[in-house]
Amino acid sequence: MGKRNLYLNNTPVEEARIIYENALKNRIKMDYEEIPTEASLGRITKEAVFALCSSPLFNAAAMDGIAVIAERTKGASDREPLELKKQEDFIIVDTGDPVRYPYDAVIMAEDVIEMDDSSIKILEAAVPWQHIRPVGEDIVAGEMLLASMHKIRPIDIGVLFSGGITNVKVVKQPKVAIFPTGTEIIEPGEAPKEGDIIESNSRMFEAMVASYGGIAERFSPIEDDYDKIKNAVSGALDYCDMVIVNAGSSAGTEDYTVHVLRELGEVLVHGVAIKPGKPVILAVIKNKPVIGLPGYPVSAYIGFETFVKPILAMFTGEHGYESNKVKAVLSKRLVSSLKHKEYVRVKVGEVDGRLVASPLSRGAGAAMSLVRADGFCVIDQNCEGIEAGEAVNVELYRSLSEIRHTLVSIGSHDLILDLIGDLMSIHNPGIYMSSTHVGSMAGLMALRRGEAHMVPVHLLDEESGVYNIPYLLRLFKEPMALVKGVKRIQGLMLQKGNPCMIKGIEDLAGCRYVNRQRGAGTRVLFDYRLKLSGMDASLISGYEREAATHMAAAALVASNSADAALGIYAAANAMGLEFLPIGEEEYDFAVPVEYLDLPEMQSFLQVLKSKELHHRMDEIGGYQYDMAGEIIFIHQ
Amino acid sequence: MGKRNLYLNNTPVEEARIIYENALKNRIKMDYEEIPTEASLGRITKEAVFALCSSPLFNAAAMDGIAVIAERTKGASDREPLELKKQEDFIIVDTGDPVRYPYDAVIMAEDVIEMDDSSIKILEAAVPWQHIRPVGEDIVAGEMLLASMHKIRPIDIGVLFSGGITNVKVVKQPKVAIFPTGTEIIEPGEAPKEGDIIESNSRMFEAMVASYGGIAERFSPIEDDYDKIKNAVSGALDYCDMVIVNAGSSAGTEDYTVHVLRELGEVLVHGVAIKPGKPVILAVIKNKPVIGLPGYPVSAYIGFETFVKPILAMFTGEHGYESNKVKAVLSKRLVSSLKHKEYVRVKVGEVDGRLVASPLSRGAGAAMSLVRADGFCVIDQNCEGIEAGEAVNVELYRSLSEIRHTLVSIGSHDLILDLIGDLMSIHNPGIYMSSTHVGSMAGLMALRRGEAHMVPVHLLDEESGVYNIPYLLRLFKEPMALVKGVKRIQGLMLQKGNPCMIKGIEDLAGCRYVNRQRGAGTRVLFDYRLKLSGMDASLISGYEREAATHMAAAALVASNSADAALGIYAAANAMGLEFLPIGEEEYDFAVPVEYLDLPEMQSFLQVLKSKELHHRMDEIGGYQYDMAGEIIFIHQ
Incomplete structure (x- = not known):
């Protein structure tokens, strides 16, 4: 039967993660670079940033009007208006203009009675420092503007410039090489023959790396050839921070990845108790992480989320991913095995104020079910299943507000459902339709259980x-x-x-x-x-x-x-x-x-x-x- | 006193928005462009995308093993193992390999007993179509992959490629010209003299435009000169979709913006009942939106969020911004005027399982308070204020999980607080400190009310x-x-x-x-x-x-x-x-x-x-x- 690696391990997910993170802890060094402040949106500060100058830089008028010496305005009242001479007693100021000694208060334009070009009247005395923005009111030179490991937002960019910061030290983005492998793999755009598989995972990985703050370098597919794979991985490690090898990670006759990685370095984990996603390889070569991910799209996606994302975070320092967890009622019994932690794709709908999660196809190859899903329901390894009607945690990857504006249709399939959903998004942006195809009868049963609108x-x-x-x-x-x-x-x-x-x-x-x-x-x-x-x-x-x-x-x-x-x-x-x-x-x-x-x-x-x-x-x-x-x- | 535009209107926020959106509804046309699928992350589909080919393209082995003709495996059992001949009764297949007629079932490698190079034994009959992924199991040619107006995610890119889509029609990103104006304005990096203000708003706008799906073109500051501003705005409208003019939108002696915009086109709103942010100008010139925003950083930010963002959405079709609203208990009485809708910056902390919102500085110039804030509490125009202890809606712009991992310190100020917070983010990523400076005594009172940890x-x-x-x-x-x-x-x-x-x-x-x-x-x-x-x-x-x-x-x-x-x-x-x-x-x-x-x-x-x-x-x-x-x- 050829050379097969039948002996894939079944390491529990958390254990695999700890083994790998521990191995990399002292090997991954968070690098930094200095970039222009205007290019820093979304980047993470490597160290705290302190203001170089104050804002305002001077005492400034907070209103349009006149700057006066408060002392000289004493006694002004409705009954006894006080006349002030231009240049002598007051000067005209617009908002933001400096107010210099001896002026120490601003009177608003609305409260000034104009007489002629050189004099005005006021009906009320000014309190010292009224309507003046004192120097440093917003930013004081030397104060900390942003802490270390802070993700830079638009408002931060404004404040950095106000504080005189034109360059900022940020965490460097790790470079991730992505190698699709497999003799049957063809590049998108080529006309496929029977037996060909259009390469798509690496393009998905590329986008995931970018989303998580890395820089992806995607290579053309490599055929199933031990030496070619070995040379490619080894070469990329000379200038990349991390390598992902896609497919060939299982135990088939042409699954070379694990052998290559063993030769080049150390394979810490081969095979994880996760479904879909089992044939994951976690290796360290030249002190850098090299990860083998399975070829089925859903396994590839879950493998990336589970193992690549946390390693990327070790480079980027990005910790703010909020997992959008909600409680939902499970619409259908889910049986799982004690052999693995399972990620079940679910559609989530809000019907009558109640969130309902309906499991979708569990096949590893069903990428479309990932597109159609609203999130995952995770069944722990030590759990044999969940009964219908039980409340489950769902990790949403669609926003809750979108879900709340979604018409939930469960029932028979027809091509026009997609067309209707499409026209709804065009005519009423922000309103969606989700359709699950279970057949007419099963749809009516779901409606009776309160899981659908239609x-x-x-x-x-x-x-x-x-x-x-x-x-x-x-x-x-x-x-x-x-x-x-x-x-x-x-x-x-x-x-x-x-x-x-x-x-x-x-x-x-x-x-x-x-x-x-x-x-x-x-x-x-x-x-x-x-x-x-x-x-x-x-x-x-x-x-x-x-x-x-x-x-x-x-x-x-x-x-x-x-x-x-x-x-x-x-x-x-x-x-x-x-x-x-x-x-x-x-x-x-x-x-x-x-x-x-x-x-x-x-x-x-x-x-x-x-x-x-x-x-x-x-x-x-x-x-x-x-x-x-x-x-x-x-x-x- | 020079030429002042004392007569700013006070149009309610919602009214201003409706006036402007109605004026633009038939003038803004959502444009599109065709781009390579791999470059489409985060872009929005202009029309529904249908698969060009199926995935898999053929019946494929779902397991490593042998492909057999089910009919010929009948009768195999533990007691009477059945011998099968290679090429005749079976062929070896790896996962993903095509299974062609007359083969119609796959037996897993684990269930096969090898005899010699040309024959094997099985102990169980195969059910037709077992362990075969039928053609189109994931994607059927012609089926809708993505609906119109869908924001493309990494998984969508994978599915597009699998469905044979190498180019995708997406909504074109609007080009937004940004003009900072003001004689007192200097470019960041120049050494400021007294009276100078470092230009920072336009850089913040640049980042906001990018965050909301537009392309910003930022110009160097223009001095307060009627003709220069006029020529700049008019010129930009020849090739940009939208123009933002910053500052000069108020009623000071050198506030030319509104006059320029009136000459060039139609000013629909000048002055909105919003605090901070009142002197907003909403104009239409050459059928394009031109918006004047105030100069104070906080006013500029709120003006952008309130008026520019929804107009950008008319170009981009982006509707999925989830406002992250939470209920929090107000820590301090807030009085507001019936003259305007007010956005009060608040710090939000979770103390003892309860979210508490503490108002920060309400000055329009305090950009740092925007950096330090966790969100806004909005006081409607028809509301005179909110009492301490009342539950308020807060629009968070920090994630709830970050807030939950934040140590809330309210009290006396010292420089070392910033240093401690900084070191905490370095040593325990994902843990934060928020400090509000109100003085020792006010801090102790806040602690008694359960609003702080320390x-x-x-x-x-x-x-x-x-x-x-x-x-x-x-x-x-x-x-x-x-x-x-x-x-x-x-x-x-x-x-x-x-x-x-x-x-x-x-x-x-x-x-x-x-x-x-x-x-x-x-x-x-x-x-x-x-x-x-x-x-x-x-x-x-x-x-x-x-x-x-x-x-x-x-x-x-x-x-x-x-x-x-x-x-x-x-x-x-x-x-x-x-x-x-x-x-x-x-x-x-x-x-x-x-x-x-x-x-x-x-x-x-x-x-x-x-x-x-x-x-x-x-x-x-x-x-x-x-x-x-x-x-x-x-x-x-």
Whole structure:
């Protein structure tokens, strides 16, 4: 079977971190550089900064008016106005002008009665030092303006200049070399062949390094070649502060990274009890940190956050990352293993004032689930799972205010949901829609548990032949609204040219079919049609194989990994498939009446009725939207 | 009196904002540009982005192992292992390798028994499609990756590349011209003369524009000359999207800005009911926004935040700024006027689990108070004030987690407080000290109200001649600790060469004295010495004039704005003043016993005892620190 490194360790996360940080503690030296103050935004002071001059530099008028000698204004009153002579008793000053000896007070322009060019009258005596900003009122030369290890903000830049500081010593940004490796890896932009993987992790790392105060130097992908990897890493260490090697960190036949790092230096940890992210390598070479991260996007992301970020902080001194933790109610039971600490991506919605966390796909390869997620729920290694309804800590990476302005949709999938969400962000900036695709039935169950504002549904009642309404009557006691969506055509999505000669449901026996998940309206429809045709599900090879969306099912057919799947015209069309219509169905939105007035729902309804959406639906094809946005109130 | 624009309006903030945004709504067009995906971090998508290809692009092995034809593995069991032939029944695959027809399942390496180079045995049948990542599992070609108006994060960059997107359409960053004006303004780095003001606002604006997604173009200061300002503004509008003119926006003799803007276009608002920040000008010229901001740093900052930031958002589409609002208890009564909405800078501390907001200086010129503040408390225009103890909304601009790790010190001022805070940030990154200088007595009162962890005190008990302890016995019922600080020398700080020939307190009559605020230990000491000398305070000119810190008092003497002040040796030394010692005093720290164990307090104690601090104190001079860090427990 070739050379495999089957023996990956399973070091607990915290232990791995401590081992590594201890090894690096005395090796990483926080370096500094002196830069112009105007270029220092977001940088961190290496040492305390003291003012070189005071501000104001002199006693200054705090108002527009006249500077006077307070002593000489005594006795002025409404009854006995006092006349003052220009240059002798007063001078005109604007705000900020110096007030020099013997002048020691300022009278506001509004309180001065002009007589002629050389004299004025006042009705009240001046108190010494009134309306004067004393020298050093804001900044006193020698005082500390900023402490060490302070992250410089715009206002700090203003104060530094006021205090006479034109250059500032800041912590130097560490240089991080990033090496993507793998023979199957191609650069973005090249046309991919089967077996190729477009390199994307290193670009994500680049952006993460920049976000955390480092300077990334990303290299072109290196093929799986021991010497090439070795030379690259060794060369980069001559002028970089840290190296990240991506992939090859696991135990496959071509996973050279750990061997290379062992030869060059010391591997302290190989394999961490974290999911996703296990095959992490933590090494020290030439007294510098070298980290091997796994290739799956989600593992790569979590590995970076867990191990690279804290090491970067040792260089940058950046400690102010506020983890945005909230308590949310878990919508679905989560089982985890004692073998690892697990990071579960969750969507978080606020429904009825309560934050609800719904777990997303747990696959390490599902980068899109990271994009769609609102945060992580962390299950500790010593925990076997969390029950639905329990309160969990969620580390948000979307802001709470965004979440509060998000319409939470859980239910059946259709391409138009993304379009609607998109138009909502355009027309009502600051309002969002989050859609989770679990199928119609599971969506209605989530709505009953108070986890959603709305459920996209297309459920055929076999007895009455009516869509959706019978289900709402059956499942809900509270007043419900059915917001009409679209009629859409469902049919069999088949390979181009229909090589299997499928003419209907009856011809599926012997073909490679791909089904949708249980509770999906499309699956309900398929089962109904099977029943009508009198066919047994066991005859259909792939009946148990599930795809989560119309598009995923279509993609499997398009790639010749299946011969047929039931789905909507839009998906077949997008994937260039043949389409055999089976029938029209009603795809609507179930909404509790009490949510109709939410501004997010109003935005949704507005978009649903908009010409812009209808135009986009025409472009995709297969939709009929005459009733879109009409509301049917369901009375028990 | 020259030409003054006395007639500034007082438009309410919200009204001004609506007037301006309405005027600009149809004039500002959100522009876009196409940039390489790797350069798109933090930029905002102009339109939805759809995947060009799927990920994975093919059915891929999800594990290292062998790809098999599931059908042919039927019947394998522990008792009847099944032998499979290489190339015929199986091929070896690593994670990520394509699995092609007719192979339709992967068996993990761990579950395979190797026999020889060409055959293996398995103990269990494979389920079709097991351990295979189906094509499009992560991304399906054609699916929406990112919606419009989405701020691009590192993970988004990864997904864009995986989806085949190498260029992305993003909202163009608006170009903002910044013009500092004023004849008295000099560039940072030039040696300032009396009357000069170092230009710093424009640099702060530059950084603020960058923080909010614009591109700043900052110009050199323009003198107060109508035509020069006019030509500059008009010229910049030919290629910039927005112009900021700094200062000259008020109603002084040389405030030309509003006249220039009126000639060039339309001034919609001049003067807003906001404090600080009133003299704001909101204009439209050549269909572009031109904003005049006041010159005082705090007014400039608040004017920018209130009026420039929302207009920038009209260009950038950035709506995700989460205002970090918290509820805090107000420590001191705040009176405000019905004439304006007021932004009061506050320090916020968490003491005993309760957030307390303490108002700072309300002067428009106090930029340092903006640096030291943790946030703003906003008093609405229709509110006359807020009582101490009331809960107020505070808009934080420091993170809550930082505030939670901050030791709150309120009391007497000494230079060493800044040094201690600095050393704390160096030795215990992530731990901070915040010190507010209100004098010893006011500090003890704040401690009694639960607003501080610690009070720096130097209060002489006249009867016993003992410092600090008698006050703690008198004022506190709960167990208190007195953490010993330093002995420091107080004396008269006098002008160089002592021109007024002051030999002691007795000689102060007739001199220009500057006092410290009521409740300050130094003032208590001064009063005590006055009493001893039998002198009447009314004989001392300037007894009522107050400076808030030793350094501020020293600066007034140094600038010949006063002849004498009582203060510490360190301040006199820092300002190059003569120093006439009056006596030694004990500057200690009062701490409730229950707070001694806080990690922040432990860090403070550690620094107080450190050689590094003592070394720094020696450099400044005038301190004796033999007992520093010793704790005296005060029993009732």
